[in-house]
Amino acid sequence: MKTKWVTLVMASSALAFSGAAFAGDAAAGEKKAEACMECHDPAEDFAGVSADEIAGKIKGVVAGQTKHKKKLTLSDADVADVAAYFAAADGK
Numbered sequence: 001m002k003t004k005w006v007t008l009v010m011a012s013s014a015l016a017f018s019g020a021a022f023a024g025d026a027a028a029g030e031k032k033a034e035a036c037m038e039c040h041d042p043a044e045d046f047a048g049v050s051a052d053e054i055a056g057k058i059k060g061v062v063a064g065q066t067k068h069k070k071k072l073t074l075s076d077a078d079v080a081d082v083a084a085y086f087a088a089a090d091g092k
């Protein structure tokens with residue numbers, strides 16, 4: 001009985017962890033990133049940058065912290081998806 005409880009706790013904390021981390025979906029991100037491709041080539045612009053870092057940069061753009069030409073309106077989930085796609089598109 002005790003073992004079963006521990007297993008349950010471990011399973012649910014693993015779930016909570018993957019929810020908190022950048023669980024971006026690269027396939028969904030590909031569609032959401034279409035609007036970015038006009039100006040960005042992720043294989044060049046974000047080569048070697050991790051999904052976490054890209055997400056941080058995109059959030060900075062969304063928050064208006066850069067002089068980005070295009071105003072971006074993306075939810076946190078959109079940012080995670082686009083970041084996952086950009087990170088996966090760097091050809092490595």
Ligand code: HEC
Nearest residue numbers: 035036038039040057058060061066067068069070072082
């Ligand atoms: C009209 C052209 C254009 C479009 C469309 C565009 N960008 Fe950009 N983006 C730029 C340019 C130019 C820069 C570099 C200079 C700057 O920050 O404005 C840039 C920079 C960035 C940066 C780096 C910011 C930093 O802090 O280093 C990120 C991240 C970014 N863009 C994300 C996106 C995403 C995500 C999209 C699509 C949702 C997008 N951009 C669409 C032109 C564009």
